[in-house]
Amino acid sequence: MSFLNKEICDGDNPDLTEERRTATFDTDRMAQVIYGSEKFAARRRQITKSISRIPALQDTKPLAFMTREEKITEACRELDVLSDHWEQLIYVNDEEEALHLHREVIGMEGHPFALHETMFIPTLVSQASDEQQEKWLGRARKREIIGCYAQTELGHGSNLRKLETTATYSPSTQEFILHTPTITALKWWPGALGKSSNYAIVMADLVIKNKSYGPHPFIVQLRDEKTHQPLPGITVGDIGPKMAFNGADNGFLGFDHFRIPRGNLLMRHNRVEPDGSYLKPPHAKIGYSSMVKVRSRMAMDQGLFMAQALVIAVRYSAVRRQGFLEDKSQEVKVLDYQTQQHRLFPSIARVYAFIFCGLETIQLYEKLILDVNKNGDTSGMADLHSLTSGLKSVVTHFTGQGIEQARMACGGHGYSMASYISEIYGVAVAGCTYEGENMVMLLQCARALVKAVELVEEGHPEKLSPMMAYLTKPSVTVDLTVGPEAYVKIFQLIAKKQAFKATEQLHKFMVAGDSRDVAWNKSAVELTKASRLHTRLYILKTFIRRVESITDISVKAALTDLLNLHLNYELLDVASYALADGIMSSTQMDFIKNQLYSSLEKIRPNAVSLMDSFQFSDLQLRSVLGRRDGHVYQNLFEWAKSSPLNQSEVLPSVTQYLKPMMEKSKL
Ligand SMILES: CC(C)(COP(=O)(O)OP(=O)(O)OC[C@H]1O[C@@H](n2cnc3c(N)ncnc32)[C@H](O)[C@@H]1OP(=O)(O)O)[C@@H](O)C(=O)NCCC(=O)NCCSC(=O)/C=C/CCCCCCCCCCCCC(=O)O
Numbered sequence: 182m183s184f185l186n187k188e189i190c191d192g193d194n195p196d197l198t199e200e201r202r203t204a205t206f207d208t209d210r211m212a213q214v215i216y217g218s219e220k221f222a223a224r225r226r227q228i229t230k231s232i233s234r235i236p237a238l239q240d241t242k243p244l245a246f247m248t249r250e251e252k253i254t255e256a257c258r259e260l261d262v263l264s265d266h267w268e269q270l271i272y273v274n275d276e277e278e279a280l281h282l283h284r285e286v287i288g289m290e291g292h293p294f295a296l297h298e299t300m301f302i303p304t305l306v307s308q309a310s311d312e313q314q315e316k317w318l319g320r321a322r323k324r325e326i327i328g329c330y331a332q333t334e335l336g337h338g339s340n341l342r343k344l345e346t347t348a349t350y351s352p353s354t355q356e357f358i359l360h361t362p363t364i365t366a367l368k369w370w371p372g373a374l375g376k377s378s379n380y381a382i383v384m385a386d387l388v389i390k391n392k393s394y395g396p397h398p399f400i401v402q403l404r405d406e407k408t409h410q411p412l413p414g415i416t417v418g419d420i421g422p423k424m425a426f427n428g429a430d431n432g433f434l435g436f437d438h439f440r441i442p443r444g445n446l447l448m449r450h451n452r453v454e455p456d457g458s459y460l461k462p463p464h465a466k467i468g469y470s471s472m473v474k475v476r477s478r479m480a481m482d483q484g485l486f487m488a489q490a491l492v493i494a495v496r497y498s499a500v501r502r503q504g505f506l507e508d509k510s511q512e513v514k515v516l517d518y519q520t521q522q523h524r525l526f527p528s529i530a531r532v533y534a535f536i537f538c539g540l541e542t543i544q545l546y547e548k549l550i551l552d553v554n555k556n557g558d559t560s561g562m563a564d565l566h567s568l569t570s571g572l573k574s575v576v577t578h579f580t581g582q583g584i585e586q587a588r589m590a591c592g593g594h595g596y597s598m599a600s601y602i603s604e605i606y607g608v609a610v611a612g613c614t615y616e617g618e619n620m621v622m623l624l625q626c627a628r629a630l631v632k633a634v635e636l637v638e639e640g641h642p643e644k645l646s647p648m649m650a651y652l653t654k655p656s657v658t659v660d661l662t663v664g665p666e667a668y669v670k671i672f673q674l675i676a677k678k679q680a681f682k683a684t685e686q687l688h689k690f691m692v693a694g695d696s697r698d699v700a701w702n703k704s705a706v707e708l709t710k711a712s713r714l715h716t717r718l719y720i721l722k723t724f725i726r727r728v729e730s731i732t733d734i735s736v737k738a739a740l741t742d743l744l745n746l747h748l749n750y751e752l753l754d755v756a757s758y759a760l761a762d763g764i765m766s767s768t769q770m771d772f773i774k775n776q777l778y779s780s781l782e783k784i785r786p787n788a789v790s791l792m793d794s795f796q797f798s799d800l801q802l803r804s805v806l807g808r809r810d811g812h813v814y815q816n817l818f819e820w821a822k823s824s825p826l827n828q829s830e831v832l833p834s835v836t837q838y839l840k841p842m843m844e845k846s847k848l
């Protein structure tokens with residue numbers, strides 16, 4: 182039986198068409214704001230079009246019905262097709278275009294080049310000397326070799342100082358001897374390590390003449406370039422299936438006194454001379470730059486994950502009709518329910534806010550690397566580290582929440598893998614853990630905050646970085662009706678109070694005799710709260726700045742509605758702090774609530790177009806519920822029919838067990 186007849190499915194679902202007609206802005210113009218420039222937004226569209234013309238890149242069997250091995254094979258097949266068309270599809274070496282290509286064709290479930298692009302090449306760029314880049318970077322960029330980033334071990338991920346893998350220098354042979362002394366020293370988790378990579382950046386404790394110098398990056402060949410067999414002295418494999426991200430072969434790795442030449446220590450910023458003398462880097466944490474790089478991308482990447490879930494949920498909500506409002510002759514689109522809007526629209530606002538932050542932090546990282554590599558200027562490192570530590574934690578947490586709300590907003594069909602939301606959720610929430618567990622990173626951000634509060638208390642506010650300047654703002658009474666700046670002022674007061682309270686608590690424990698570390702742990706929950714508020718303030722201010730800079734009037738108006746929703750939703754979400762400290766009155770709270778509800782109504786006509794503006798192709802979305810044409814029911818039925826279980830009427834499990842069991846029961 183097929184309901185996919187031409188009549189029903191010609192053109193888009195009329196409900197979606199109606200939604201697109203009511204939009205007050207042009208989605209191409211909005212895409213320029215989302216993707217940071219007219220040029221890149223246009224390139225994305227062009228790349229999408231080119232992909233659609235390559236038959237070998239069109240969807241084959243739905244991913245949900247594939248085994249893990251099939252997913253990995255399919256990703257590799259697509260990579261192979263991509264590599265045949267690489268130069269005609271994108272500008273070679275353009276990182277953003279390459280990312281878009283991978284996202285669209287291979288999707289988010291991981292692939293053998295995921296870490297090659299995101300960490301292996303960036304580590305070579307930031308840590309390898311010119312000579313070393315000459316040797317490896319070109320080969321990596323041409324994809325003659327596949328690399329990954331092997332840092333985390335079975336026993337340690339968060340506490341890098343306790344990594345156990347050693348790289349002991351032997352002056353007599355001018356080699357480093359890599360060794361895995363214990364089971365907990367096995368590298369564990371690195372993406373694409375298990376089966377795909379033949380090279381890795383390995384973070385190991387540099388040991389010279391029995392002295393440990395802490396984790397340093399080494400480039401290590403893992404497998405024979407011809408046979409792909411692991412080299413003698415190397416044990417490597419896949420760690421098994423995960424909650425999601427199963428197209429990636431996250432792996433384990435052990436070394437048995439494995440020797441590499443001296444020149445394999447990445448030496449842009451530090452050196453080991455042939456005699457074993459060590460030249461220090463200009464900043465102790467410069468070797469951590471690849472993590473900062475990924476963290477600086479995370480607001481953008483997580484924003485895009487949440488955007489995918491919301492495209493699906495919003496389109497579906499405009500097609501799904503259930504229940505009645507005034508008109509009893511036709512059921513309403515579920516998108517018209519206030520609760521549905523409240524469930525989805527604040528997340529739409531966060532998506533835009535996160536993406537705007539991402540555009541900013543990606544640029545900050547690029548600038549930092551230029552400053553460090555060209556001028557040896559490391560002065561921006563501390564600020565970017567604390568900013569991206571807080572941002573990755575806040576953004577991943579809210580993205581997880583937003584995606585889960587999007588799933589629930591799709592009712593039963595959201596729970597089906599046809600929606601693809603469960604996969605998006607599984608991949609996105611990995612971000613709460615990778616690149617630094619969220620609590621650990623919030624506490625890194627708190628270190629900077631506490632230092633700033635201490636500077637203010639010691640009478641040195643002039644030493645504060647611009648991001649911390651709000652810590653000196655005096656308390657004021659604020660009239661919320663004057664606009665965004667009033668919301669910023671209240672948020673600043675809330676964040677400031679919490680930063681001072683947490684620091685005060687820390688100091689109190691220290692005065693009572695606790696060491697700083699113990700006092701820190703006793704204050705940790707309060708400190709993480711301060712970090713979250715500080716980061717949410719940054720997000721809010723970035724959103725305001727970005728909207729102010731938009732020149733297209735209709736795009737600006739639509740985003741102003743979204744910004745207003747964000748301001749009211751965020752302030753309401755932290756209202757308990759404001760009420761407890763007398764920063765806001767209950768009358769102001771009522772005002773915020775009313776503003777929030779009226780923002781939902783204003784955004785409603787633009788909801789579908791706000792999400793269409795991301796211009797995800799159906800290939801990238803991989804969602805039966807979220808397709809652009811909106812023919813949800815017909816497509817769901819077709820999808821279910823393609824389930825392997827439906828390829829025969831009677832399953833072996835029935836003939837082998839259920840039938841005999843029922844027969845036995847008859848006796
Ligand atoms: C920072 C630590 C927690 C502590 O480090 P430690 O060395 O012990 O530090 P201390 O001695 O305590 O000193 C702290 C001081 O040092 C300062 N500091 C620390 N780090 C930095 C830094 N980077 N820059 C500047 N300063 C720094 C700090 O501020 C302190 O200063 P002060 O004393 O207060 O003045 C450290 O242990 C740490 O970082 N831990 C976390 C470990 C971690 O993050 N590991 C990551 C491993 S790699 C990883 O996880 C990789 C994941 C891959 C993800 C895959 C991504 C791609 C996939 C997505 C899905 C596919 C997508 C397709 C679609 C798409 O692309 O969208």
Ligand SMILES: Cc1cc2nc3c(=O)[nH]c(=O)nc-3n(C[C@H](O)[C@H](O)[C@H](O)COP(=O)(O)OP(=O)(O)OC[C@H]3O[C@@H](n4cnc5c(N)ncnc54)[C@H](O)[C@@H]3O)c2cc1C
Binds near residue numbers: 371426616
């Ligand atoms: C999908 C995925 C991909 C990954 N890819 C890579 C990769 O490519 N390369 C790589 O090297 N690694 C990779 N990792 C590993 C990842 O970076 C680590 O898992 C991560 O840094 C967290 O470290 P952990 O596992 O040691 O967590 P733990 O530190 O063991 O965390 C457990 C708990 O302890 C708490 N905790 C730990 N320390 C503190 C502290 N100081 N204060 C307060 N609480 C604390 C945490 O908050 C958490 O609640 C990946 C992980 C995942 C899930």
